[in-house]
Amino acid sequence: MSAMITPELVVLDKSLGNDRAGVIRRLAELVVAQGRADQVEGLFADALAREEKTATGIPGGIAIPHCRSTAVLEPTLAMARLEPKVDFGAKDGPADLVFFIAAPEGADQQHLKLLSKLARSLIKKDFTAALRAASSEQEIVALVEEALDAGPGKKEGGATSVNPESADPGTTTPPVAARTKRLIAVTACPTGIAHTYMAADSLVAAAKERGIDLQVETQGSSASTPLDPSVIAAADAVIFAVDVDVRDKHRFAGKPVINAPVKRGIDEPGVMVEEALAAADNPNARRVADSSTPGTHDDESGSESIGGQLKRALLTGVSYMIPFVAGGGLLIALGFLLGGYDITGFADDMVVNNSLWNLPTEFPETASGALGAYLGAVLFKIGALSMGFLVPALAGYIAYALADRPGIAPGFVAGAVAGFMGAGFLGAIVGGLLAGYVAMKIGKLSVPRWLRGLMPVVIIPLVASIVASGLMILILGGPIAGLTVALNDWLSGLTGAGALLLGVILGLMMAIDLGGPINKVAYAFAVAGLGAGTVANQAPWQIMAAVMAAGMVPPLAMALATVIDRRRFSLAERENGKAAWLLGSAFISEGAIPFAAADPLRVIPAGMLGSAVTGAIIMGTGVTSQAPHGGIFVFFAIGNVVMFVVAILVGMVISALAVVALKRFAVRKPVPAAASESVAA
Numbered sequence: 001m002s003a004m005i006t007p008e009l010v011v012l013d014k015s016l017g018n019d020r021a022g023v024i025r026r027l028a029e030l031v032v033a034q035g036r037a038d039q040v041e042g043l044f045a046d047a048l049a050r051e052e053k054t055a056t057g058i059p060g061g062i063a064i065p066h067c068r069s070t071a072v073l074e075p076t077l078a079m080a081r082l083e084p085k086v087d088f089g090a091k092d093g094p095a096d097l098v099f100f101i102a103a104p105e106g107a108d109q110q111h112l113k114l115l116s117k118l119a120r121s122l123i124k125k126d127f128t129a130a131l132r133a134a135s136s137e138q139e140i141v142a143l144v145e146e147a148l149d150a151g152p153g154k155k156e157g158g159a160t161s162v163n164p165e166s167a168d169p170g171t172t173t174p175p176v177a178a179r180t181k182r183l184i185a186v187t188a189c190p191t192g193i194a195h196t197y198m199a200a201d202s203l204v205a206a207a208k209e210r211g212i213d214l215q216v217e218t219q220g221s222s223a224s225t226p227l228d229p230s231v232i233a234a235a236d237a238v239i240f241a242v243d244v245d246v247r248d249k250h251r252f253a254g255k256p257v258i259n260a261p262v263k264r265g266i267d268e269p270g271v272m273v274e275e276a277l278a279a280a281d282n283p284n285a286r287r288v289a290d291s292s293t294p295g296t297h298d299d300e301s302g303s304e305s306i307g308g309q310l311k312r313a314l315l316t317g318v319s320y321m322i323p324f325v326a327g328g329g330l331l332i333a334l335g336f337l338l339g340g341y342d343i344t345g346f347a348d349d350m351v352v353n354n355s356l357w358n359l360p361t362e363f364p365e366t367a368s369g370a371l372g373a374y375l376g377a378v379l380f381k382i383g384a385l386s387m388g389f390l391v392p393a394l395a396g397y398i399a400y401a402l403a404d405r406p407g408i409a410p411g412f413v414a415g416a417v418a419g420f421m422g423a424g425f426l427g428a429i430v431g432g433l434l435a436g437y438v439a440m441k442i443g444k445l446s447v448p449r450w451l452r453g454l455m456p457v458v459i460i461p462l463v464a465s466i467v468a469s470g471l472m473i474l475i476l477g478g479p480i481a482g483l484t485v486a487l488n489d490w491l492s493g494l495t496g497a498g499a500l501l502l503g504v505i506l507g508l509m510m511a512i513d514l515g516g517p518i519n520k521v522a523y524a525f526a527v528a529g530l531g532a533g534t535v536a537n538q539a540p541w542q543i544m545a546a547v548m549a550a551g552m553v554p555p556l557a558m559a560l561a562t563v564i565d566r567r568r569f570s571l572a573e574r575e576n577g578k579a580a581w582l583l584g585s586a587f588i589s590e591g592a593i594p595f596a597a598a599d600p601l602r603v604i605p606a607g608m609l610g611s612a613v614t615g616a617i618i619m620g621t622g623v624t625s626q627a628p629h630g631g632i633f634v635f636f637a638i639g640n641v642v643m644f645v646v647a648i649l650v651g652m653v654i655s656a657l658a659v660v661a662l663k664r665f666a667v668r669k670p671v672p673a674a675a676s677e678s679v680a681a
Contacts (some may be wrong), residue, residue, distance in 0.1 A: 055089025331383030339376020340366025398432030507615025610655025
């Protein structure tokens with residue numbers, strides 16, 4: 001195993017830039033210069049993307065920017081002792097000690113364990129003091145290697161209790177504490193290298209100071225040892241310091257819970273321990289939901305309003321439905337590409353009666369020969385079958401979001417009924433909500449112990465299916481089907497000013513909050529209707545094209561604006577602009593969020609202007625998209641791709657010029673360029 005840090009990867013008492021982006025870029029350049037990575041831009045983009053999810057500054061003047069990246073060739077540590085300090089988002093101020101952790105996308109477990117061990121060492125005051133006192137790069141390397149070689153017994157503050165190699169993560173806390181309160185915790189972050197383990201050690205140390213037994217399950221990259229079921233059963237409360245979903249959350253069902261981002265476990269471990277102790281004594285404290293039995297709510301759902309529940313359920317349904325639509329839509333598009341647009345009339349017969357060794361003799365004139373026609377028919381049929389799951393999947397996962405696993409079966413059944421009744425995606429939404437709420441209410445009923453085991457697998461699915469699907473067939477299905485037909489007819493009949501107006505509205509919705517609720521409503525509307533599109537009724541495909549093109553405009557426009565007038569943007573924004581080219585091209589509207597967050601009153605209106613124009617052009621010229629995502633990379637699924645690109649370019653230029661003009665002229669007072677950049681950074 002080669003050394004992960006060398007003297008050449010250490011920078012002492014130098015300035016690497018005025019902001020975190022500049023420091024990360026310089027460290028990425030250092031890693032590449034030492035042959036540890038092969039691409040500066042890729043490594044920098046991955047590290048900066050991780051930084052934007054959660055700031056990596058921690059108390060004590062320390063920052064740990066880190067990422068996994070395909071650009072990294074071998075696990076690497078680069079370290080800088082900065083002069084002057086740079087703000088990495090810690091509550092107690094800027095950082096002077098910066099460790100850049102670069103892990104390959106497929107790093108082995110041993111390397112990941114060493115990286116996480118270093119991160120855990122950084123919360124030790126004696127270690128960081130030694131780093132600040134070191135007089136040479138070689139001394140820094142020796143200190144780091146000593147920390148990496150330290151065994152479990154050398155960890156302080158109860159760190160052994162969260163060592164992923166340990167079978168019993170909580171054996172170091174005092175025996176007397178176990179006779180008082182017992183707490184458990186789960187820590188997890190998106191990357192699973194640094195914050196996961198630092199939060200675990202911080203919580204254990206805070207609990208030890210209070211004489212409390214705290215055992216932690218670290219759900220990170222360097223392996224995870226689940227807490228023993230007996231430890232969970234004996235716990236008085238649980239702490240979730242996580243930025244991602246807790247694995248097997250049902251194990252903690254019924255426990256009082258404190259839930260917060262993983263960084264809070266590093267910044268405020270004592271506060272979280274105190275909150276958990278208070279929750280343990282509070283009979284009304286929020287509790288972890290049982291994923292097999294709805295009705296118990298944890299801290300997220302317990303305070304959720306009806307509107308919040310509806311929004312969460314709808315977005316959950318759409319997110320689970322998208323893979324069916326994405327795969328099905330692209331397969332259908334490929335089917336049309338190979339088999340021609342008349343393949344719909346030939347597909348079933350070709351798939352059943354032909355094969356690669358018995359190619360069809362009758363096929364559409366627009367097909368790419370007999371082989372192309374047969375393969376096109378196969379792809380089209382697979383795609384059509386995939387799209388057939390659209391309505392049931394939407395309803396099933398809406399119900400799942402409300403009632404957890406017991407809601408899935410009645411939700412899928414209600415969705416199938418909606419499809420049978422011709423109620424489409426509107427019926428799926430109604431059926432899924434009905435199934436979910438009925439399942440959730442039944443799950444709250446108090447039943448005898450002998451009946452509890454049958455509730456999630458028999459009683460809830462049976463009753464919820466009867467109620468939700470019965471209401472759909474007997475009462476709701478017909479009216480919703482009529483409304484669906486009317487909506488499809490209206491969309492199909494949109495021409496001229498009506499189509500342009502719809503394009504403008506969709507464009508404004510996609511740009512107003514850049515991936516927020518309004519953006520998601522427009523996107524969900526387009527995706528949910530995509531399955532109704534046909535060669536004869538292309539309106540749903542046009543709506544999908546308008547939504548996708550309009551959503552691509554803001555990040556592309558911000559990228560262009562940073563090129564047109566660099567002085568109006570900070571260094572960090574210019575770096576974000578480079579990434580925004582790719583993000584915008586792939587239809588990731590969130591690529592414009594860093595710009596909007598720094599200057600919302602000028603960036604958002606400018607983005608809305610260009611997106612509205614793009615949406616209008618798309619609808620006015622009849623551009624279509626059978627793919628729900630992918631941007632320009634799914635060009636083969638886009639009808640009239642040239643006009644699709646033209647519409648995006650027009651909107652991009654309009655928004656870019658608008659934001660530059662607003663930054664130049666819509667200011668309260670003139671600010672020197674250098675000062676402006678410093679403030680923006």
